[in-house]
Amino acid sequence: xxxxxxxxxxSKKYGKKYVVKNLNMNVPKGSIYGFLxxxxxxxxxxxxxxxxxxxxxxxxIRIFGVPxxxxxxxxxxxxxxxxxxxxxxxxxxxxxxxxxIICTLKGVPKTEIEPVLRTVxxxxxxxxxxxxxxxxxxxxLGLASALLGHPRxxxxxxxxxxxxxxGIQEMRELICSLPDRFGMTVLVSSHLLSEIxxxxxxxxxxxxxxxxxxxxxxxxxxxxxxxxxxxxxxxxRAFRVLKGADIPVRYDRESGRLxxxxxxxxxxxxxxxxxAEHDIGLLRLEELQVxxxxxxxxxxxxxxxx
Amino acid sequence: MRTKQRLFWAEQKKMKRRFxxxxxxxxxxxxxLWSMANIRNFTDADRAFGYAYLFYSYCVMNAIFxxxxxxxxxxxxxxxxxKGNTWKLLYTMEKPGSFYDIKFFFECxxxxxxxxxxxxxxxxxxxxxxxxxxxxxxxxxxHFLAITAVGAVLLGIQHLLSLMSDNQIxxxxxxxxxxxxxxxSMYFPRIVNQLVxxxxxxxxxxxAVDWEKTANGGMALYYVDFPEVQFxxxxxxxxxxxxxxxxxxLRKEV
Numbered sequence: 001x002x003x004x005x006x007x008x009x010x011s012k013k014y015g016k017k018y019v020v021k022n023l024n025m026n027v028p029k030g031s032i033y034g035f036l037x038x039x040x041x042x043x044x045x046x047x048x049x050x051x052x053x054x055x056x057x058x059x060x061i062r063i064f065g066v067p068x069x070x071x072x073x074x075x076x077x078x079x080x081x082x083x084x085x086x087x088x089x090x091x092x093x094x095x096x097x098x099x100x101i102i103c104t105l106k107g108v109p110k111t112e113i114e115p116v117l118r119t120v121x122x123x124x125x126x127x128x129x130x131x132x133x134x135x136x137x138x139x140x141l142g143l144a145s146a147l148l149g150h151p152r153x154x155x156x157x158x159x160x161x162x163x164x165x166x167g168i169q170e171m172r173e174l175i176c177s178l179p180d181r182f183g184m185t186v187l188v189s190s191h192l193l194s195e196i197x198x199x200x201x202x203x204x205x206x207x208x209x210x211x212x213x214x215x216x217x218x219x220x221x222x223x224x225x226x227x228x229x230x231x232x233x234x235x236x237r238a239f240r241v242l243k244g245a246d247i248p249v250r251y252d253r254e255s256g257r258l259x260x261x262x263x264x265x266x267x268x269x270x271x272x273x274x275x276a277e278h279d280i281g282l283l284r285l286e287e288l289q290v291x292x293x294x295x296x297x298x299x300x301x302x303x304x305x306x
Numbered sequence: 307m308r309t310k311q312r313l314f315w316a317e318q319k320k321m322k323r324r325f326x327x328x329x330x331x332x333x334x335x336x337x338x339l340w341s342m343a344n345i346r347n348f349t350d351a352d353r354a355f356g357y358a359y360l361f362y363s364y365c366v367m368n369a370i371f372x373x374x375x376x377x378x379x380x381x382x383x384x385x386x387x388x389k390g391n392t393w394k395l396l397y398t399m400e401k402p403g404s405f406y407d408i409k410f411f412f413e414c415x416x417x418x419x420x421x422x423x424x425x426x427x428x429x430x431x432x433x434x435x436x437x438x439x440x441x442x443x444x445x446x447x448x449h450f451l452a453i454t455a456v457g458a459v460l461l462g463i464q465h466l467l468s469l470m471s472d473n474q475i476x477x478x479x480x481x482x483x484x485x486x487x488x489x490x491s492m493y494f495p496r497i498v499n500q501l502v503x504x505x506x507x508x509x510x511x512x513x514a515v516d517w518e519k520t521a522n523g524g525m526a527l528y529y530v531d532f533p534e535v536q537f538x539x540x541x542x543x544x545x546x547x548x549x550x551x552x553x554x555x556l557r558k559e560v
Contacts, residue, residue: 048394048559048560052397053559054559054560074400074401077398082395082398084394084395085391088390088391089390090386091389092386093322093323097322100319101319104315105313105316105396105400142395145395
């Protein structure tokens with residue numbers, strides 16, 4: 001699959017500290033790539049480097065298959081739209097006047113303003129001064145600015161930050177509709193797993209500047225398979241018996257958890273029989289779903305808050 | 307539309323409802339009212355060197371007021387970018403260096419209008435109040451060029467400070483402090499005067515006061531030979547300073 005964005009060993013160092021380290025990111029064409037990580041993981045810095053707003057310490061960036069250099073940066077960025085951190089605006093001007101400035105700078109006809117205002121549902125507020133907008137309206141105006149000129153790539157950094165639940169839902173629906181309606185590729189960052197889970201087709205998980213996981217959302221979901229927690233009269237002996245019979249089982253001595261890494265009926269039946277044959281009493285058999293959150297916490301370390 | 311044209315029109319659109327023209331108009335009106343209060347009482351003897359008087363008094367008033375005016379102008383134009391957090395969006399559409407230059411160009415428009423109004427104001431007062439001193443077009447031109455050049459160098463400093471400061475009170479305080487420093491430096495020996503950039507209005511003034519004769523009663527004014535070489539060096543140093551300021555600004559990541 002063609003990658004719209006690809007980075008190789010991308011790194012950014014502030015002083016002696018790496019904020020982004022050896023990042024190899026691949027954003028497939030037409031995807032909604034969820035860039036997930038806790039606050040301070042390096043998401044915004046990565047996005048700024050992609051846009052040329054921050055200089056990388058080392059590594060290469062390719063956008064639309066073209067290596068990004070200072071000489072061709074503006075040409076490449078003509079086909080991108082972005083909303084990085086808080087939305088940019090001129091408070092003394094109306095929403096429409098703000099978009100007119102973007103049109104002038106992008107060299108886009110003003111006739112594009114109406115459709116993007118419709119897309120973000122801002123037609124009625126377009127003549128109001130932006131300083132009187134709510135945060136949600138400013139975010140939508142920011143998205144409208146990014147959509148001007150029909151960019152092939154859209155970079156959205158935490159676009160739902162500060163929005164109320166209804167605003168989050170609306171923004172999410174809007175983002176999800178972009179690849180189908182306009183054929184765009186969307187790179188969206190968030191620190192909220194549930195948000196990415198509802199929007200993205202592909203996921204990249206970053207923590208302390210390093211990419212811990214990259215793949216389709218379906219791949220990530222595959223990790224969240226069902227497991228069985230087994231409680232017996234003698235868990236240690238039960239582990240040895242089941243392991244000896246080649247049953248996929250794990251025993252965590254610290255927590256005292258005996259886990260059966262299979263949900264197949266045949267495997268469960270065989271395990272129960274084996275335990276009975278060895279006079280080990282089965283006390284409890286409990287279904288344990290490993291959620292995406294568990295996977296995320298496992299990848300990023302348990303001390304990291306979401 | 308070419309890139310430079312696009313940047314120009316975008317900047318022009320940003321100026322809507324900012325009322326920046328009121329700043330140079332207000333300061334120019336203040337200067338003219340001040341000088342008018344003095345000219346009203348001119349005797350025939352005073353009218354014989356009326357232009358020289360205005361060239362000199364405006365150079366003193368420029369030292370006080372122009373740094374403040376430039377600080378306000380730069381702040382009005384740069385503050386909207388800081389308040390609106392627009393850098394990250396703008397730099398995906400225009401080069402930071404182009405942004406820096408076009409903003410400075412727009413600020414210079416207000417400076418040039420102010421200096422032109424001041425120079426034409428001197429001529430206008432001469433006609434209105436019947437100055438008997440002959441009009442020397444060269445002196446007017448030199449006055450205009452000198453105050454515009456010194457103003458542009460000061461504006462460069464204010465421009466950088468306004469773009470780098472989240473709080474616009476800092477550049478404003480620098481402007482006010484610079485004005486006072488420039489005024490005081492005028493009354494120190496020339497070598498000290500030359501060390502203070504805000505004091506260059508007097509160094510390139512086309513008229514000066516003979517303090518010895520003035521002490522004996524009445525204000526003795528005379529025209530000085532314009533220091534062309536020093537002015538050329540000042541222009542070069544000013545251009546160098548602008549490039550250095552630009553370099554400092556471009557190092558800043560958004």
